Amino acid sequence: MSEATDVSVVTSGHDVADARLHRLVLSLQRVGLDVEVLGLGDPDGGPQGCVVRTWERPSIWTRPLLASRVAAAARGEVIIALDPDSLVAARLRAGPGRVVVADVHEDYARLLADRAWARGLSVPLARALTSIATHVAARASLTLVADDALPPRRAKKRLVVPNHPLHWPADTLAPLDASPRAAYVGDLRASRGLFEMLDVIAELPNWRLDLVGPVRPSDASELSERLAGGLGDRVRLHGRQPPGRAWSLASGAWVGLALLDDTPAFRRAVPSKLYEYLAWGLVPVVSDLPRQREFIADVGTGITVDSVADAQQALRDLADRPDLVRASRQRGADWARRQMGDAGAYRTAAEAIAALVGSGSR
Numbered sequence: 001m002s003e004a005t006d007v008s009v010v011t012s013g014h015d016v017a018d019a020r021l022h023r024l025v026l027s028l029q030r031v032g033l034d035v036e037v038l039g040l041g042d043p044d045g046g047p048q049g050c051v052v053r054t055w056e057r058p059s060i061w062t063r064p065l066l067a068s069r070v071a072a073a074a075r076g077e078v079i080i081a082l083d084p085d086s087l088v089a090a091r092l093r094a095g096p097g098r099v100v101v102a103d104v105h106e107d108y109a110r111l112l113a114d115r116a117w118a119r120g121l122s123v124p125l126a127r128a129l130t131s132i133a134t135h136v137a138a139r140a141s142l143t144l145v146a147d148d149a150l151p152p153r154r155a156k157k158r159l160v161v162p163n164h165p166l167h168w169p170a171d172t173l174a175p176l177d178a179s180p181r182a183a184y185v186g187d188l189r190a191s192r193g194l195f196e197m198l199d200v201i202a203e204l205p206n207w208r209l210d211l212v213g214p215v216r217p218s219d220a221s222e223l224s225e226r227l228a229g230g231l232g233d234r235v236r237l238h239g240r241q242p243p244g245r246a247w248s249l250a251s252g253a254w255v256g257l258a259l260l261d262d263t264p265a266f267r268r269a270v271p272s273k274l275y276e277y278l279a280w281g282l283v284p285v286v287s288d289l290p291r292q293r294e295f296i297a298d299v300g301t302g303i304t305v306d307s308v309a310d311a312q313q314a315l316r317d318l319a320d321r322p323d324l325v326r327a328s329r330q331r332g333a334d335w336a337r338r339q340m341g342d343a344g345a346y347r348t349a350a351e352a353i354a355a356l357v358g359s360g361s362r
Contacts, residue, residue, distance in 0.1 A: 005051070006033040006357050008076030010090060012067035013083040015214070016052055017045030019243040019272065020105055020146070020163055021082065025050060027346035031354045038070045039082075045242050064129075068093060078356050084108055084133030091136050099356045102137035102155075105146035105163065109134075110265040141356055144349055149268055161349045163272030164340040165247075165279045173281035173333055174251040176326060180319045181208045183253035183282060185246050186273050188223075189216035191266075193259030193287065198226050199308045200259075201235060204315055209257075212249050214240045247280050254318060254325050255303075256282035259311065260289060270295050274302075275340065278332035283325055285314055301332040 007028055014021060016039040025047040028035050036051040046052030053073065058066045067089035071079070079094055080101045081087035090100050108130045137143050138152035144161045152158070182201065188194050188211055201209045215223055215237070227235055238249055250256065256277030260266040270291045277284045284302035286292040296302040305311040318325050 003075055004077060005036050005075050007035045007078045007080060007353060008074035009035060009037045009039075009080045009082065010067075010070050010074050010086050011039040011082040012055075012058065012063050012070055012086050012089075014039055015041035015045065015240060016043065016047075016054055017041060017240050017242050018082075019246075019276075020103075022047050022243045023163075023165075023346055024080065024103065024349070027350040028353060030347070031350045033350070033354055033357065036075060038074060041240070045240065064089070077358060078353055080353070084129050087133045087136055087140075088129065091140075099141045099359060100136075101142045101144065101353060101356070102133075102140040103144045103161075104137055104150050104152075107150055107265055107268060109151075110263075110268065141359075142349075142352055146272075147270065157352070159345070159349050159352060161345045162340075163275060164345065165276050165336075173329060176254060176281075176322065176329070177252045179208070180204075180206055180315070181210065181253045182255045182257055182285075182315070183210045183212070183250035184257045184273075185212045185250055185276065186271070187216070188213050188219070190219050191261040191263060193257065193261070194219060194223065195226070196259045196308055196311070197257050198223075198231060198235065200257075200311045200315065202231060203312055204319075205234075206319060207234070207315055209235045210238060210249055210253065211235065212238045212241055212246045247276060250277075250282060251280050253282050254322075254329075255285045255315065256280075257311075258284060258286040258292065259305070260287050260292070262287070262289060267291065275336065278336040279340070281329040281333050283318070283328045283332065285311060299332060299335050301328045301335070 009021060009025060016037050025035050029049055037046050038053050040057050041054055043052040043054050055066055064085050067085040071089040071093040078099045078101060079090045080103055081090045082103050087102050094100055134151050138155045143155035143158045146163050148160050184197060201207050258271050258273060267289050268291055274284050274295055286296060286304055288304045288306040293304050296304050303314045305314055
């Protein structure tokens with residue numbers, strides 16, 4: 001292996017602008033490691049200060065082939081794999097003296113219910129890959145999980161590394177916009193509330209909405225039609241952005257939306273955007289799913305809604321009470337800094353990975 005580096009972060013399913021990928025890389029750089037990133041999308045969206053190589057997004061059927069190519073191209077002594085196919089490929093392609101680290105940030109088996117491609121023959125194949133990847137993750141030199149509820153529950157060495165933000169605003173929150181604005185940062189698709197968000201804003205002429213993230217291709221046509229039908233002047237699409245830019249676009253918004261569908265994966269998830277909303281001073285407005293409801297109750301700020309009409313009423317009430325919005329956003333930001341301000345889990349993970357460099361353990 002020529003021109004070896006300390007760590008390769010590999011993925012055949014994630015864009016190099018992915019927020020968790022950026023957080024992991026920044027944490028590794030902070031402990032002095034050289035990092036390269038191999039993934040999808042525009043290299044300019046990748047983390048700063050490291051080599052970034054990208055490929056075009058594959059079809060679901062060619063992803064395993066790309067995963068193998070990406071793993072073979074990795075030069076790191078330690079390979080961190082961000083998705084099931086990349087993890088299996090890294091394990092198969094890693095030569096002697098190289099270490100594989102698994103990063104598990106979703107319950108992939110449950111997530112199949114939220115994927116339009118998961119039909120027919122693809123379902124048993126995807127389940128088999130997920131099962132194999134979970135087995136590999138449990139036996140990796142180090143296993144990082146975004147939530148303690150995620151598999152594998154037992155592993156050789158397992159660290160919980162939540163999706164807490166590393167990109168923080170200034171000590172003082174940005175001023176609240178003069179007029180009400182909602183924001184959403186993340187993948188844009190029907191199951192993540194894309195069209196519910198449009199329905200909410202459609203009946204609230206004094207509200208604007210910023211959508212930051214990639215649109216699922218199968219939803220793009222309907223989205224274009226909805227915007228052309230009268231929402232285009234109040235709904236702005238920004239596309240995929242690097243994390244710092246994405247959250248600067250959301251800064252100043254009154255609320256952050258997370259109107260997820262009731263799917264098996266989402267029932268058990270706390271979306272990373274909720275932590276970011278709090279840190280940047282957005283009041284979370286979320287669908288009534290168990291983990292989201294518990295999160296809002298624990299933080300003591302935010303609103304849980306169970307329908308589009310419910311969300312519309314919540315935003316009407318907030319528009320009439322900017323003083324309440326200011327108090328709620330400050331309470332959320334204070335909670336975020338108390339709970340997440342030191343980025344300790346990421347530092348612990350980076351130190352554990354640094355200890356693996358040169359170890360040659362499996």
